[in-house]
Amino acid sequence: MHPHLIRRATLADLTQMNRVAFESKAHWAYTIRQLEAWRDDLMTPSHTLASHPTFVAEIGGRVVGFVQLDPCASPWSLASLWVLPECMGRGLGKALLGRALDIARAAGQTDIAIDADPNALGFYQSFGARRQSVVSAPIEGQPERVRPQLLLATSQA
Numbered sequence: 703m704h705p706h707l708i709r710r711a712t713l714a715d716l717t718q719m720n721r722v723a724f725e726s727k728a729h730w731a732y733t734i735r736q737l738e739a740w741r742d743d744l745m746t747p748s749h750t751l752a753s754h755p756t757f758v759a760e761i762g763g764r765v766v767g768f769v770q771l772d773p774c775a776s777p778w779s780l781a782s783l784w785v786l787p788e789c790m791g792r793g794l795g796k797a798l799l800g801r802a803l804d805i806a807r808a809a810g811q812t813d814i815a816i817d818a819d820p821n822a823l824g825f826y827q828s829f830g831a832r833r834q835s836v837v838s839a840p841i842e843g844q845p846e847r848v849r850p851q852l853l854l855a856t857s858q859a
Contacts, residue, residue: 706794708801711756711768713748718765719758720745722784729787730821736841746770746782754781755805759794769798771806771814777853778806779815783822795825807856816852823850830855 759767767785836848
């Protein structure tokens with residue numbers, strides 16, 4: 703395994719971050735049509751880098767994952783957490799989530815809210831995230847699909 707570096711994201715990282723988000727979402731076998739419908743939602747707006755704590759994971763100078771918190775929400779929410787599929791299972795998601803929890807805790811947050819993709823539920827629950835509710839999120843072929851709404855204590859880091 704190659705060593706990784708976690709650092710604050712810059713505007714120069716945006717193209718790679720957006721690629722990571724799209725490829726990560728595609729990993730869950732959503733249709734191309736569905737992925738295209740979500741494309742804008744998967745992109746990180748450049749203006750948020752100045753106001754939202756955002757960190758990238760790099761391996762060999764290449765962005766392979768990132769996390770972004772939304773400090774405008776109460777409690778703060780996890781705006782994004784993505785890792786390239788070929789880098790999943792290497793501890794990068796854990797490291798990025800840990801960094802986010804550290805930042806939120808240092809800012810006085812006791813919890814962060816997570817609007818989770820159903821495929822990521824197990825990942826978040828492995829860190830102690832608690833399901834609060836669900837939001838209806840039907841897609842073609844999955845009319846009953848829901849997105850779990852979670853709360854994760856910042857002390858879980």
